[in-house]
Amino acid sequence: MAKKQFKTESKRILDLMINSIYTHKEIFLRELISNASDALDKLAYKALTDDGVGLNRGDFRIDLAIDKDARTLTVSDNGIGMTAEELENNLGVIARSGSLQFKEQMAKEEGGGDTDIIGQFGVGFYSAFMVADQVTVISRAYGADGACRWQSSGADGYTIEPCERAAAGTDIILHIKPDGEEEQYSQYLDQNRIERLVKKYSDYIRYPIHMEMTRERMKEKPADAPEDYKSEWESYTEDTVLNSMVPLWQRPRKDVTQEEYDRFYEDKFGDFEAPLATITVDAEGTVSYKALLFIPGRTPYDFYTREYEKGLQLYSSGVLIMDKCPDLLPEHFRFVKGVVDTPDVSLNISRELLQHTRQLKVISTNLEKKIKVELVRLQKDEPEKYETFWKAFGRQLKYGVVSDYGVHKDMLLDLLMFPSSHSDKLTSLAQYQERMKEDQPFLYYAAGEDAGRLSKLPQAERILEKGYEILYLTEDVDEFCMQTIREFGGKELKSINDEDALPESEEEKKAAEEKSEENKAVLDFLKETLGDRIADARISRILKSHPVCMTADGPLSLEMEKYFKRTGESMAGMSARRVLELNADSEAFAALKRAVESDRELAKKYAELLYCQALLIADLPLEDPAAYTDLVCSLMK
Numbered sequence: 001m002a003k004k005q006f007k008t009e010s011k012r013i014l015d016l017m018i019n020s021i022y023t024h025k026e027i028f029l030r031e032l033i034s035n036a037s038d039a040l041d042k043l044a045y046k047a048l049t050d051d052g053v054g055l056n057r058g059d060f061r062i063d064l065a066i067d068k069d070a071r072t073l074t075v076s077d078n079g080i081g082m083t084a085e086e087l088e089n090n091l092g093v094i095a096r097s098g099s100l101q102f103k104e105q106m107a108k109e110e111g112g113g114d115t116d117i118i119g120q121f122g123v124g125f126y127s128a129f130m131v132a133d134q135v136t137v138i139s140r141a142y143g144a145d146g147a148c149r150w151q152s153s154g155a156d157g158y159t160i161e162p163c164e165r166a167a168a169g170t171d172i173i174l175h176i177k178p179d180g181e182e183e184q185y186s187q188y189l190d191q192n193r194i195e196r197l198v199k200k201y202s203d204y205i206r207y208p209i210h211m212e213m214t215r216e217r218m219k220e221k222p223a224d225a226p227e228d229y230k231s232e233w234e235s236y237t238e239d240t241v242l243n244s245m246v247p248l249w250q251r252p253r254k255d256v257t258q259e260e261y262d263r264f265y266e267d268k269f270g271d272f273e274a275p276l277a278t279i280t281v282d283a284e285g286t287v288s289y290k291a292l293l294f295i296p297g298r299t300p301y302d303f304y305t306r307e308y309e310k311g312l313q314l315y316s317s318g319v320l321i322m323d324k325c326p327d328l329l330p331e332h333f334r335f336v337k338g339v340v341d342t343p344d345v346s347l348n349i350s351r352e353l354l355q356h357t358r359q360l361k362v363i364s365t366n367l368e369k370k371i372k373v374e375l376v377r378l379q380k381d382e383p384e385k386y387e388t389f390w391k392a393f394g395r396q397l398k399y400g401v402v403s404d405y406g407v408h409k410d411m412l413l414d415l416l417m418f419p420s421s422h423s424d425k426l427t428s429l430a431q432y433q434e435r436m437k438e439d440q441p442f443l444y445y446a447a448g449e450d451a452g453r454l455s456k457l458p459q460a461e462r463i464l465e466k467g468y469e470i471l472y473l474t475e476d477v478d479e480f481c482m483q484t485i486r487e488f489g490g491k492e493l494k495s496i497n498d499e500d501a502l503p504e505s506e507e508e509k510k511a512a513e514e515k516s517e518e519n520k521a522v523l524d525f526l527k528e529t530l531g532d533r534i535a536d537a538r539i540s541r542i543l544k545s546h547p548v549c550m551t552a553d554g555p556l557s558l559e560m561e562k563y564f565k566r567t568g569e570s571m572a573g574m575s576a577r578r579v580l581e582l583n584a585d586s587e588a589f590a591a592l593k594r595a596v597e598s599d600r601e602l603a604k605k606y607a608e609l610l611y612c613q614a615l616l617i618a619d620l621p622l623e624d625p626a627a628y629t630d631l632v633c634s635l636m637k
């Protein structure tokens with residue numbers, strides 16, 4: 001039979017599995033059992049509307065079988081099964097949008113030793129190759145006439161051929177590897193070991209996991225046993241259900257350990273790290289439901305892409321209705337994972353979703369509040385965890401502010417965190433406000449790529465000197481966020497670039513106006529020389545010791561302009577109105593002024609020089625770096 005080849009990505013993953021770089025090989029069993037459970041869910045769901053299935057809820061099961069002589073471990077289910085085509089698509093390729101990112105991640109990790117990307121990418125089925133040198137899948141799809149056998153010994157490809165199977169379902173037959181120096185693979189042929197693994201990872205699986213367990217018992221004493229009869233032992237087999245099957249979310253929180261929650265989360269949502277927080281809800285009222293929610297500690301690889309689907313698993317009285325019900329989560333909390341179980345929605349909800357919007361709305365509104373409460377608790381009681389959370393998902397909350405602030409203001413405002421000049425820790429707006437100086441007129445912020453650089457901006461000098469704190473906005477979305485929020489605790493949020501960032505007394509104002517008047521000739525000269533490269537030149541009211549800086553007039557800041565350029569969203573007219581600000585008290589300005597009066601050629605050079613310096617300080621590209629260095633050199637002569 002002709003061997004078919006795996007697609008490239010799959011091949012790489014197979015290599016990974018076969019060479020077993022993953023330390024917890026035992027998780028293969030959990031992966032296969034959860035696949036079986038999913039397949040059962042699918043058929044159970046079908047059975048609700050299709051009498052042809054002919055199975056009741058109690059008939060669905062998973063079977064494990066060990067054959068020591070043949071060295072096989074088999075995982076069977078009577079679930080939905082796979083057609084030949086599905087076998088090909090599901091097992092022959094990693095048919096996932098994530099495959100590209102997977103490859104990238106692999107490239108990054110290559111040579112990096114142990115790698116944990118398996119959990120991250122949910123390459124479940126392939127994990128079988130960590131312990132097996134040959135994997136056979138016999139599957140019959142529900143509704144199909146015949147069955148198919150898929151077989152592979154690893155990277156050299158796989159075969160598919162027709163075969164027999166009495167009813168719909170799947171058998172995954174693992175031929176267990178011979179024992180090696182580092183790993184005793186025979187442990188996976190030991191019934192007690194398998195039993196423990198099921199208890200450890202799959203106890204809550206809602207279908208019974210059966211296994212024939214061989215046990216010993218004392219032989220019954222024969223009636224005619226002699227005086228000195230020695231009791232004998234015999235072995236017998238007994239069908240045993242290995243798991244307790246109670247869904248974790250149905251158990252009261254006090255009866256469940258954090259470890260169980262963590263394991264459930266990792267297993268169900270394909271993470272390899274425990275969640276940062278676990279939220280349980282047991283609600284009774286207009287809509288009754290139980291919810292078990294998790295806040296992950298890492299950004300899923302596709303989180304900020306269109307591929308990521310938000311949503312919670314929705315169960316109705318223990319039956320899975322929808323894997324990712326988006327209506328249960330607001331967009332700004334789309335990182336939350338979890339399960340909602342309610343008897344108050346009927347089973348064919350995915351087809352008649354509209355009828356249930358009211359119930360879903362009630363649940364989602366409640367959950368949103370619970371999530372908020374938990375996040376606030378983390379922020380207060382476990383700041384380090386909150387920081388981890390913030391690093392992973394803070395951007396999403398800021399998007400929430402920008403996109404729908406009117407509606408979500410109260411929900412989001414106190415969750416925001418920013419770097420600031422106060423310390424190397426992030427600060428919330430409320431914490432900032434508490435620290436504010438009595439005479440401080442505004443909450444200040446500066447936008448740019450890097451906090452260290454921002455702290456050295458000429459514009460920051462006077463503000464910092466007054467003991468006022470500056471928030472450092474280092475993410476693209478930040479400034480948009482600030483413009484949406486506008487004020488906090490009755491005080492305006494202000495860019496340090498703003499002309500009146502530091503309010504002036506009447507005298508100061510007057511003095512500033514006079515200075516501008518006095519230097520009008522210099523300013524006009526600058527505007528004339530620099531042409532449309534700047535919109536204006538002015539005597540600065542925000543500089544202290546530095547001679548020059550660049551700011552922008554109007555709603556579009558320099559950082560926003562950079563953002564639009566970077567993302568290609570820039571349209572005609574989307575440039576900032578650049579303002580060259582000069583410090584009239586600086587020596588450089590004095591030199592410029594003298595030159596304007598006596599040597600126009602030299603003055604032109606000075607104008608160029610100051611303009612370029614302002615660009616550099618604002619982290620804006622020089623239009624002609626070579627010309628700039630020539631200019632500097634020519635002035636050194």
Ligand code: ADP
Nearest residue numbers: 035036039081082090091122123124125126170
């Ligand atoms: P995942 O479970 O994360 O989708 P897997 O590689 O474990 O990834 O499985 C790939 C696909 O193969 C599954 O999504 C499912 O469609 C199919 N599959 C795996 N095991 C079974 C099974 N026991 N019964 C039916 N389909 C299965």
